Amino acid sequence: MKQHTLYLYVFYFVCSFSINSQTKLYKSLETALNNPNDVVKLFLGGKNLKTLDNRIGNLTNLEYLNLQDNQLTELPKSIGNLKKLKKLYLSNNNFTEIGNEIKNANQLIFLDLSFNPLRKIPDFVFELSKLENLQLFKTNLSSMPKKIKKLKKLVSLELGKNNFKVIPKVIFEIKTLRTLGLNSNNISVLPNSIAKLINLRELWLMNNNIEVYPEAINELQLNKLYLSYNNLSLLPDSIGEIITLEELGLMGNKLTDLPRNIMRLENLKILSLNENNFKKIPIILKKLKNLKYIYFSHKFISQEEIDDFEKNTKIKIINK
Template sequence: MTTRTDGELRAPGRGLTRVPGTAGDLAGVRLIDLAWNDLTELPSWLGGLRSLEELRLDGNRLGAVPDLTGLTALRALHLDGNRLTEVPACPPGLRTLFLYGNAVTGLPPDRLGPAAAGLRHLSLGGNRLTDVPDTLWELTGLESLNLAENRLTEVPSAVGRLTALRMLDLAHNRLTVIPPELGDLGLTDYLYLGDNAFTEVPEALAKLDRLSYLGLDANRLTRLPASLGAMAALTELRLSGNRLAELPRSLGGLARLRELHLRGNRLTALPPELTRLGELRHLDLRDNLLAELPAGMAGLTRLAHLDLRNNRLRELPADLADLPALAKLDLRWNKLDGDPEPLRRLRERGCAVLM
């Protein structure tokens, strides 16, 4: 069953195998939502719906789309989760193009040329790209760009031209170098660089002093630059699955940090400056080589979850029991001597302690 209202056709998840209606029926429609159906092809007349502003076709079985360049009113085109092997040509007014989870292997330069200059949000993640054309870096109005889960081996310095970007996802590729030009971007929401093969973080990345989320997990990092502590707006920092043996003391200056993920590194100690992170809620230190915790843990006044599984702890600092917000403490697979006094005190006030 489809739902028709004034200017809209909504029929998501109805098992449709064809677009309901005709060109005449849909002549004045502004929104078509046919996501999560069983469409394998689209009628050519779809490209003549001059009033259409948004077209949602996610989660179908489309291998191609007809020529949509005549849809001058179209602002958003959603094609995630289909079987497309190429990027469709963009209508001149398009602002949002989502193609996540298709089978695109290459991007012809003309598909991201002048006609795509109005794009603000572009998702090409989950495809089979090994490179992207230079024309992509000329889309200087982009505010979000997703190139994750491809087969990219490099990102050129030209990425620094995208100064309007607020969100950039380059995770799950085959990148070995973080271009320092990323520090020239206006990123505020997130920068995700996880699951690549980076061995170092450039000092210039610290210029992103308005960035909220930084993901560098599952790389090959052995050290972090001290300048990382200048990223004053960070609320979440993910560094799990690297080869870090120590942390820079400057991380103690990340006054807004709420989550710090360090699982699966080679840390033997923590800098005492980390105890200054008064906004920290979640601290994951599982699977490291910690033999002790720094004094001053009581400074983490908002810490609710502390994961210390599989380290080498034998004793705990007394002030661990003074963490006022701690609700869960996981100490399994350590070698604690007996039942330390701080743990008894934590249990008495209702903290869940796992040993």
């Protein structure tokens, strides 16, 4: 199994974990129950909980609830009282299924079910009409129900570290998506239907089995494209058509050179080329005026060559 599979999930978690410093974050249910009407944010992560106290339902003004890193297998029915809940973290527990207890929390915009042995998406999820961000990293999924189309406001869908061999067709009908994470699956081909995701800005396909660059990607206005740790040996000139691209991850492939048209990526700032088969640093990259960092490591590349490349450019080569 290839490595480097968790950092995307960590990235999403850090970005979504930001908490308004003006709102008190409670870290004890007992303390929170002393002033139940005042509690808006509650963190009970990493407390080795096997059950959740039914009194959680008394915190009817709760908007943020973090229950990650416990041993929960079910939720109390009283959690249905949390009708103002907007962010719910249930990652890294022991849920094999989750009932409809959360169905009434129809204000949810963020839901993290990652690192649970679910095998299928709980039905209540499809009733969350305001949901924007759904995290399902490593949940043993291999298929996607058509009901996911009901999530009309979904902008971020994380499906990394699952068992997908192909991208489920229904995903291409979620036109609101801006971020799609499919790292560490068994995907070998991307269909032309990917071009239907007209609002997509970030596509993560690391640690798959892609051998041929999927040119349908070029029709998207991506800002971030990560194809690291696949089996790519060649990039087509057409990659230069994604002129909106700011970050391009190609590490861990079989590349020996880059196409000339890559110089058209005038907005590119970060390029990862580690662990390929380059014998020298592609000189064409000097033409990328906004490029700031190239991650490039190879035993054939000397410090002298790096210094010579960086001369008269603003590009920094990170050789590791």
